[in-house]
Amino acid sequence: MSDDRLVIAGREFKSRLWVGTGKYKDFVETKKAIEASGADVVTVAVRRVNITDRSKENLLDYLDPKKYQILPNTAGCYTVEDAVRYARLGRAAGVSDLVKLEVIGDEKTLFPDTAGLIEAAKILIKEGFIVLPYTNDDPIVAKKLVDIGCPAVMPLAAPIGSGLGIRNPYNLKIILETVKVPIIVDAGVGTASDAALAMELGADAVLMNTAIAGAKDPIMMAEAMKYAVDAGRLAFKAGRIPRKLYATASSPIEGML
C-alpha cells in the first residue's frame, strides 16, 4: 500500500484514513487512537483559547504538526461570513493553506448549506486557500465545487455523528464518475464495514471522528478502521467480480467420478 499515495493539490498523503480529534476522553486517548489509525491527516476545530484556565493543555502538545498534517475546519459555522473568518483564523494560527470548509445549513441534520459552501469556497480560493469542502452527496454540487477550484471534494455518507453508514452509495458512485479530483467520504461512518464500502466504491479516502472516538474502545476501533480502509482500497483496485443471480461453480466438472 505504501506506493499508493493520495495526492491533493500537489501534496502527498500516506494514509487514506483521515481522522477528527473531537469527543475523546482526553488528549492521551486522542493521541493513542490517532496513532492506531495510521492517519497522517487530522482535522481540528478553531476556537477561542481558554484564557481563564491556562492549566489546560494544548491539543498540539500531543499531535506533532511535523508528523501530522493539521487540517483546520470551520465546524460550527452557519454563515459564509463565519466560515471565511474561521478559515482565515485557522490559517493564521497554523502553517498551512489547507482548510476543511464547512458551512452548516441546519442544526438538526448538520447538512451542509451547499449554496453558502460554494460562495465561501470562491472567496477562500481567491485568497490562496486549498479548500476541501464538506458537501452533500450531490454530484451537481460536487462538480460546481471542482469547477471553482476545489482540488478535492468531501461528500458525506450520512449526517455527522449519526453512524448510519453510506446512505446513498449510488450518488457517491455518480460523484466518483462525475468529477476527476480525489473524493474523501466525510461523516456518517459507523463501523469498519462502512469505511470499507466507501473505499470499495472508489473513494480516495475516508474521514471520520465519532465512529472512532465514540466506540467503546476507541483505540481498537481506530485500528479496525485502518484495516477497513486498506482492505476496501485493495478490493477496489483488484476489481470485484460482477454480481450474478445464479451460482457459478468454482471447481471444475472434469475429473468427476
Add this chain to the structure above:
Amino acid sequence: MQIQVNGESREVKVGTTVADLLRELDIKSERVAVEVNLEILDKGGFAQRGLQEGDRVEIISFIGGGSQEPSAISFQMRTALSFPES
C-alpha cells in the same frame, strides 16, 4: 485601560502590545491566531501592534474537533434511531 479579550473585559496597561498581552496570559504565540477588531494579525506583527482602549481582541487556537456534533437531535429522533446494543 479596558479591552475585551475573548469576550471578557480586561484591564491592561496603556501601551500594551499584543505580544505583551500573550505573555501576560501565558500563551505561546506560535500556536495562536490573534484578531483585533476583526482584523487578523500577522504572527510577526504581535510585538508591534499596540492595543487601544476598547479594542476587541480574539485569541484563537486549535481544539479537538471533527465536525460539529449533532447536539440538536431531539430525544424522539435519538430513540427512533437507536439500535439495540449487544
